[in-house]
């Protein structure tokens with residue numbers, strides 16, 4: 001069975017089903033202030049960690065929005081709020097036309113079926129005492145999904161879709177490598193045929209060579225099953241390949257959002273510029289852009305700077321930046337949908353930048369393959385399906401290449417489990 005075919009069967013492509021262009025997820029004024037309490041008997045609130053502090057964004061059906069920013073800026077909290085694993089202290093979350101902002105957990109089952117999350121750490125996100133089969137089947141059973149072919153067969157199909165062997169059904173998570181565990185996590189998320197997946201740094205805990213395979217798999221799923229993604233990452237390299245639109249977050253706020261080209265070629269916010277600049281060059285000799293090294297640490301979200309939160313690290317800061325918070329708007333010179341929160345934005349930058357951005361070698365190879373595939377699509381549109389199939393198969397073959405490692409571990413682990 002070809003992976004492409006089995007994936008495509010799960011859900012029609014986005015333009016076949018949900019091309020209305022309406023927002024699947026809409027978040028406005030989102031806020032999460034974690035209370036800080038003091039006192040042993042009478043606990044009183046003495047402050048709050050303003051992890052997310054007024055965030056607006058939307059994800060359309062079938063699209064991928066990248067959410068990028070340094071560690072601690074509130075990305076995971078945003079993801080957990082969007083999937084309602086956390087209840088926000090302010091703002092509004094509308095998913096698939098329904099306001100789920102304060103929906104009681106007990107009533108979230110239906111929405112959560114369509115709103116899944118993949119976690120950063122493939123080691124802690126799978127229950128070590130459950131078999132892979134149980135891990136994948138449990139969400140189906142909890143949600144009353146009874147596939148015609150039965151739970152076991154369906155779980156095995158899902159294992160195949162994510163490039164694992166259906167025979168892994170009876171194994172335990174500790175018998176697998178990091179990349180394979182992440183694939184199990186993806187199969188679990190797919191079991192409910194979600195409309196949106198929040199992927200919270202799904203590859204950062206993996207070896208570079210495995211990162212490309214997992215990104216590739218997610219991309220195949222996005223294209224072929226029409227699943228929308230909120231793809232969280234701490235740098236711009238991974239999401240550039242994956243997301244059509246990118247939002248840049250700093251200290252609980254989105255400071256810039258736009259389509260891929262706007263963010264990578266014409267960033268206007270100094271922080272986006274700095275993030276791009278910190279990505280290494282393919283060819284250091286051809287340094288086509290200025291290098292910006294961000295000085296100092298990210299300030300505490302307990303007491304963020306007044307006005308623009310980036311001002312304590314910004315080389316362009318002026319008095320106005322300390323007193324007036326810049327709104328996230330389409331400033332002069334920005335294209336449609338490109339919003340920037342800055343009083344003194346950067347000039348649209350040199351076009352050479354896009355060429356100068358680089359990924360890890362494995363991601364660079366992945367990007368090269370994607371560019372080649374895109375070029376061949378424009379030349380021969382009818383060859384699409386066929387061109388994709390070997391890619392999916394290749395991704396699967398790569399995953400299987402990891403298997404001997406798991407098998408070796410399984411032999412050892414088998415001693416315990418017998």
Ligand SMILES: Nc1ncnc2c1ncn2[C@@H]1O[C@H](COP(=O)(O)OP(=O)(O)O)[C@@H](O)[C@H]1O
Nearest residue numbers: 034049051070071072073074075076077078301
């Ligand atoms: N449950 C919590 N209680 C208090 N503070 C939290 C909690 N979860 C996260 N934080 C704080 O919120 C901020 C944002 O965290 P997080 O969303 O994990 O950032 P990121 O994913 O961008 O690294 C951090 O300062 C973190 O310490």
Ligand code: SF4
Nearest residue numbers: 308311314321342343
């Ligand atoms: S508003 Fe001021 S401090 Fe903030 S990013 Fe723009 S120039 Fe820098």
Ligand SMILES: [Mg+2]
Nearest residue numbers: 075076077201
């Ligand atoms: Mg995080």
